[in-house]
Amino acid sequence: MAYYFSHEGKEVFVVTSDGAEQNTILGAGAYRITVRELQMAVKNAKKKMRKQYIHKVSVPKGRNELADYLQADVLEKLEELRKKK
Numbered sequence: 001m002a003y004y005f006s007h008e009g010k011e012v013f014v015v016t017s018d019g020a021e022q023n024t025i026l027g028a029g030a031y032r033i034t035v036r037e038l039q040m041a042v043k044n045a046k047k048k049m050r051k052q053y054i055h056k057v058s059v060p061k062g063r064n065e066l067a068d069y070l071q072a073d074v075l076e077k078l079e080e081l082r083k084k085k
Contacts (some may be wrong), residue, residue, distance in 0.1 A: 003028035 002012045010031035
């Protein structure tokens, strides 16, 4: 697979401790990384995602009411319906 994807122009990274497999991977044009490098990359990616998510989530400061999003004429008609009871 590494050979196939690397010859399609894609970057392929493989993590293995098998020496023969590492030579095959390098011959195929793929990159090899150590387990430690993979662990650090995953850790950094998790940190980055956590930061992005935390900063995007915000709590509304006031009440979120439907009336704030309706047009005035619709609000008037609803008010009339409410009073007819």
